């Protein structure tokens with residue numbers, strides 16, 4: 580069936596409040612899944628839970644058969660993540676951030692060199708390789724974080740608001756790159772408030788309302804839902 584990411588009955592409480600309740604869905608190979616919902620619906624909490632930085636109260640998560648609780652090391656090696664706010668190391672240059680990802684995910688030197696070439700050109704960061712994060716604009720830091728996550732070939736790419744902070748040119752480049760990654764076999768889970776991006780990019784959607792899945796399915800069904808509710 581080609582299921583890569585399997586989320587089963589996941590629940591998260593924060594300070595005794597039920598933030599996520601019984602969330603289940605799966606994402607297949609070659610699929611882009613959009614997580615949609617109003618402010619506070621639980622999208623970022625779900626993202627944090629899927630990357631393992633927020634503890635679950637119940638349920639299971641697996642990537643390519645690696646259970647998050649039982650084989651976290653294996654689980655972790657199978658995804659990269661682009662957070663909404665860039666999290667860079669003050670003491671590392673842009674290039675050293677890229678190197679860190681290369682080493683962590685065992686990316687071969689020739690692949691690494693060609694990706695750095697493509698991405699620094701595509702995101703207009705060629706001149707910034709030796710800079711430290713404090714010398715970069717917010718959008719540039721976002722681009723560095725994005726490139727880090729694109730360097731390895733992993734089964735799953737998690738992205739919280741991929742186009743936030745990127746200029747039109749960089750946004751378009753990222754869109755093309757995500758489609759290329761998907762075509763080559765990746766599964767991508769992204770959150771977005773830009774519903775036009777859901778139409779353009781996603782194959783499937785999951786809608787959260789107050790921490791629960793209110794509907795999910797093919798993106799064409801999402802258009803119908805949107806049409807009927809406007």
Ligand SMILES: Nc1ncnc2c1ncn2[C@@H]1O[C@H](COP(=O)(O)OP(=O)(O)OP(=O)(O)O)[C@@H](O)[C@H]1O
Nearest residue numbers: 593594598616617618619620621622623624625772
């Ligand atoms: N650290 C926290 N402490 C307390 N409550 C939290 C915490 N993190 C999230 N919440 C609550 O969990 C709920 C879901 O928040 P979350 O950030 O996951 O929503 P979201 O769908 O990503 O929203 P947005 O679209 O505004 O980014 C909100 O009610 C929020 O107040």
